[in-house]
Amino acid sequence: MKFGVVVFPGSNCDQDCFYVIKDVLKKPVEYIWHKETDLKDFDCMILPGGFSYGDYLRTGAVARFSPIMKSIIDFADKGKTVIGICNGFQILLEAGLLPGAMLRNKGLHFICKHVYIKVQNTGTRFTSLYKKNKILKIPIAHNEGNYYIDKAGLSGLNKNNQIVFRYCSCDGIVSNEFNPNGALDNIAGIVNEKGNVLGMMPHPERSAEKQLLSDDGFFIFKAIERWLKTK
Amino acid sequence: MKNMQDTYRALGLSDQEYKSILGILNREPTPTELAMFSVEWSEHCGYPRSRNLIKILPRKGKYSILVGEDSGGIIVDDLAIVFKMESHNHPSQVEPKQGAATGVGGIIRDIFTAGARPIASLNSLRFGPLSEAYNKYLLKGVVDGIQFYGNCVGVPTVGGEIYFDESYNGNCLVNAMCIGVCKKNKLARARAQGAGNAIMYVGSSTGKDGIGGCSVLASTVFKEGEEKRPTVQIGDPFTEKCLIEATLEALETGHILGIKDMGAAGLTCSISEMASAGNTGMDVELDLVPRREADMEPWEVMMSESQERMLVCVKKGKEKEIGDIFEKWDLNGVVVGHVTDDGIVRIKDKGSVVAEIKAHALTSGPAYDMPYKKPETIEKLNLQDLSRIKEPKNLNKSLLMLLASPSIASKNWVYEQYDHMVQTNTVVLPGSDAAVIRIKETKKAIAATTDCNSRYCYLNPHRGAQIAVAEAARNLVSSGAEPAAVTDCLNFGNPEKPDRFWHFKNCIEGIKSACEFFNIPVVSGNVSFYNESPKSAINPTPTIGMIGIVEDPKHICTQNFKNKSDVVILLGEHSDELGASEYLKEIHGIIAGDAPKLDMGLEKIVQGAALEAIKNGLVNSAHDCSEGGLAVALAESCISDKEKMTGADIEISSDIRKDALLFGEAQSRIILSCGKKAVEKIRKIAQKHNAPFAVIGKTNKGYLKIAVNKKEIINLPVEDLAEKWFLSLRSKIDSDN
Numbered sequence: 001m002k003f004g005v006v007v008f009p010g011s012n013c014d015q016d017c018f019y020v021i022k023d024v025l026k027k028p029v030e031y032i033w034h035k036e037t038d039l040k041d042f043d044c045m046i047l048p049g050g051f052s053y054g055d056y057l058r059t060g061a062v063a064r065f066s067p068i069m070k071s072i073i074d075f076a077d078k079g080k081t082v083i084g085i086c087n088g089f090q091i092l093l094e095a096g097l098l099p100g101a102m103l104r105n106k107g108l109h110f111i112c113k114h115v116y117i118k119v120q121n122t123g124t125r126f127t128s129l130y131k132k133n134k135i136l137k138i139p140i141a142h143n144e145g146n147y148y149i150d151k152a153g154l155s156g157l158n159k160n161n162q163i164v165f166r167y168c169s170c171d172g173i174v175s176n177e178f179n180p181n182g183a184l185d186n187i188a189g190i191v192n193e194k195g196n197v198l199g200m201m202p203h204p205e206r207s208a209e210k211q212l213l214s215d216d217g218f219f220i221f222k223a224i225e226r227w228l229k230t231k
Numbered sequence: 232m233k234n235m236q237d238t239y240r241a242l243g244l245s246d247q248e249y250k251s252i253l254g255i256l257n258r259e260p261t262p263t264e265l266a267m268f269s270v271e272w273s274e275h276c277g278y279p280r281s282r283n284l285i286k287i288l289p290r291k292g293k294y295s296i297l298v299g300e301d302s303g304g305i306i307v308d309d310l311a312i313v314f315k316m317e318s319h320n321h322p323s324q325v326e327p328k329q330g331a332a333t334g335v336g337g338i339i340r341d342i343f344t345a346g347a348r349p350i351a352s353l354n355s356l357r358f359g360p361l362s363e364a365y366n367k368y369l370l371k372g373v374v375d376g377i378q379f380y381g382n383c384v385g386v387p388t389v390g391g392e393i394y395f396d397e398s399y400n401g402n403c404l405v406n407a408m409c410i411g412v413c414k415k416n417k418l419a420r421a422r423a424q425g426a427g428n429a430i431m432y433v434g435s436s437t438g439k440d441g442i443g444g445c446s447v448l449a450s451t452v453f454k455e456g457e458e459k460r461p462t463v464q465i466g467d468p469f470t471e472k473c474l475i476e477a478t479l480e481a482l483e484t485g486h487i488l489g490i491k492d493m494g495a496a497g498l499t500c501s502i503s504e505m506a507s508a509g510n511t512g513m514d515v516e517l518d519l520v521p522r523r524e525a526d527m528e529p530w531e532v533m534m535s536e537s538q539e540r541m542l543v544c545v546k547k548g549k550e551k552e553i554g555d556i557f558e559k560w561d562l563n564g565v566v567v568g569h570v571t572d573d574g575i576v577r578i579k580d581k582g583s584v585v586a587e588i589k590a591h592a593l594t595s596g597p598a599y600d601m602p603y604k605k606p607e608t609i610e611k612l613n614l615q616d617l618s619r620i621k622e623p624k625n626l627n628k629s630l631l632m633l634l635a636s637p638s639i640a641s642k643n644w645v646y647e648q649y650d651h652m653v654q655t656n657t658v659v660l661p662g663s664d665a666a667v668i669r670i671k672e673t674k675k676a677i678a679a680t681t682d683c684n685s686r687y688c689y690l691n692p693h694r695g696a697q698i699a700v701a702e703a704a705r706n707l708v709s710s711g712a713e714p715a716a717v718t719d720c721l722n723f724g725n726p727e728k729p730d731r732f733w734h735f736k737n738c739i740e741g742i743k744s745a746c747e748f749f750n751i752p753v754v755s756g757n758v759s760f761y762n763e764s765p766k767s768a769i770n771p772t773p774t775i776g777m778i779g780i781v782e783d784p785k786h787i788c789t790q791n792f793k794n795k796s797d798v799v800i801l802l803g804e805h806s807d808e809l810g811a812s813e814y815l816k817e818i819h820g821i822i823a824g825d826a827p828k829l830d831m832g833l834e835k836i837v838q839g840a841a842l843e844a845i846k847n848g849l850v851n852s853a854h855d856c857s858e859g860g861l862a863v864a865l866a867e868s869c870i871s872d873k874e875k876m877t878g879a880d881i882e883i884s885s886d887i888r889k890d891a892l893l894f895g896e897a898q899s900r901i902i903l904s905c906g907k908k909a910v911e912k913i914r915k916i917a918q919k920h921n922a923p924f925a926v927i928g929k930t931n932k933g934y935l936k937i938a939v940n941k942k943e944i945i946n947l948p949v950e951d952l953a954e955k956w957f958l959s960l961r962s963k964i965d966s967d968n
Contacts, residue, residue: 009560010469012385016655019671033559049653051383054469110378112650141382141650170874206652211669211784213660 013049047088060090089199100149106182242269272596300421303754327372347411359400390666401764441536515568678712685770696741712779724768803900814894
């Protein structure tokens, strides 16, 4: 079992993801430079957070043309596991691996703080270790996390049970008041139709150890490990 | 000659300095040479008016220290912790977003050019009152610049401070600090070594931006801001992020013999200072310097402060290997010259020599002893009788007003815009006494804070500076750390004016005496003079950035009360003083009196007792008393964890007037909370240290109540405290005045 962490120029959570897999989950992991194209050794690819290419254009809009993205699409098409966190999620949207788009946060500010999200779908390979409606304490850190999708798209997401996480209060109330960035329907994370590609704005790698206030995010990585073991 | 006089004067050189240049060269300087002298001898690079004083600062402490060319630090086990703080005041006043952004970028480069990975940033910001629209624009712009640069570059902004005071009207302060860590055998120096080795230029291309930034912006009194905007540089954090990774990768090869950031004074500074530090010379061909603009004069290339560039001394024969690393990150990495052994910096442009100067002559500019004189106004303010000030009838109202004061109120509006968690090391988040950053693969952590009460320094510079050091140490101790080392960022007015220089001299002597007393070395720093608006100088502001070492994660302590029936303890003593307090300023509109008393002996034993109690696992929270005094500190301990707010019942017996007791800023006080069983153990520790100890109450569900001599004078629900503290700054920023 091997994890890969993609490094785009401007990625800045690549080392954090690498550390979580290597030192917390204690599984093999390697960095993969964005110009590489060979992913045959890998079982799970992580697209980390950061500011790929500075995000001077729309977030993720340049990174999706990196040579590695074609291979990531093939990798995903084969049903292998892909997780995009923050900027990684934005890149997955730009690459068309996940539906929808990101707008600027409703307050027009970068937001970095702990929020709460509710696990809406425990049937995925990423969330199998959570109980339904489990509330996770987890940080966000982004400028563009205001998820948008058109009406038909939203009903598709709902119908296929693709909405994995929604922003909520510490006791699980999903409402506008507890929506930090204006994301449609409080959406914090979604999977593709097949359920093998996850995109999420909050950072599970920043909440994978008790010392960092919460280890709620760790169980996403643990669930992937379990899924890869049993597959 | 008249023409030449106009030119060198416009560049900030005096007649006498120009004479010295003629003596050094034995001829008239070329335009390029004149420009090089002007920047290297400017206040910003050469420190002519501060050098004689700052060399008295102590360099010894518990840990062995390292002082590099561009930063300093300490050695802890096999690790080097490198850190420095630097000002970017005038650029931020002119163009707040880019000014602050490039301040962050510059200080980060100083850290990774030492071979250390930057692991945390802090910043100390000061503005005029938010009642003026321009100050609001400055605050928003500066915060935007810090988040724009810091978030993208992937270095967490973990702490700092923000103050508002009339004296910063027309001259805000932006002091940026960065901390980095590496194995001690990986440290890099900013030296050009070994004749024949290559000099490479790496990073962004050179443009016309920022020309004269350091001589024009940083070394004269500020007049009209607008016209100086072209001298502000533009930051590109994405390039910097790539530059960090490429540089650290290149340093890993072992082929780099010296490396220096092109910050203030750009190529001029890096060329002359690397040669001077290595006791070598350097031949550089300007035609080889990557440009982003055509038609640049040689002096413009030498003076440009385009960002995200560095000069590197590379072993001969390894140029390609190093160049390839930078190319991988889409950065320039080209040879522009080589090291020589004649001690001369020789700059060529289109085949002809445009500058030829001894490196040492550039880097050993003049040093002046400036005249100083105590201003009479200070004496008068010190002696003002404060006992006649009327005590407010409603002290609840006073407490709420203080919690809403922008200097005291929570800065969450600011730090929530900074990525303070990237790199996953921030174990104490912003909003406590100090930030704590773990060092992965060790048990240790670094605590860091910045501190300076400039009102104290204005009214009593010597003691004010001592208090800045004492308070920084107290913040670290309250977080469970042993104070280890200081970087100072010294912001003052025009040093040519004796009253301003009196403040400077006394502050330096204050820092020296306090650092010596507490055995804390000053390992790096920066001087920023000429911080004046047309109306006045800023308050003297010697910002102290201090780091401490947490030996074990179990020692980490935060300021908020944790449980609902813990005992509240005060280490230290109340005292009957109101001078220089935030209370006097906010409630009575008075800036007068003397800075609070400071007994450094008492400070040491209070800190010693607190740290021992914390290390023994007896303490649930620790918070130092600073601006706003005891009452504000207690309120902050009640509310700073928004999700678990706790009240407190406090009872004190004292003859001190009530407002002084609640809001006076007596030093050397730390509020602890602990479980019932720990009280006697803490008392014993306090006795052992001879530290004043008093049980002053216990925590409760939801009210802060303070009774003095059995009479209740404060009674407020924690929600009311929280509303003022958390929302006031935000609503002041959002309001339209």
